Amino acid sequence: xxxxxxxxxxxxxxxxxxxxxxxxxxxxxxxxxxxxxxxxxxxxxxxxxxxxxxxxxxxxxxxxxxxxxxxxxxxxx
Numbered sequence: 001x002x003x004x005x006x007x008x009x010x011x012x013x014x015x016x017x018x019x020x021x022x023x024x025x026x027x028x029x030x031x032x033x034x035x036x037x038x039x040x041x042x043x044x045x046x047x048x049x050x051x052x053x054x055x056x057x058x059x060x061x062x063x064x065x066x067x068x069x070x071x072x073x074x075x076x077x
Contacts, residue, residue, distance in 0.1 A: 023051050 009017075014028075021031040034049075050058075 020051065023053075024049055 017031065018028050021028045024031065026034070
């Protein structure tokens with residue numbers, strides 16, 4: 001069974017949430033439900049699915065040493 005829920009949330013936050021939902025291919029209702037489910041499961045805020053931008057950056061820094069130099073093996077990505 002699903003229940004309709006009314007929330008009072010700042011307009012700017014709603015706009016950002018809608019944008020995030022669109023970027024992940026979900027409705028705002030599904031995004032909120034997924035976040036609430038992750039809290040219930042004890043996963044916390046870190047359990048939110050990464051956005052397409054985050055996915056695109058995954059591994060981008062692999063092989064770089066701190067300070068932006070090449071890794072110890074001399075390779076550059």
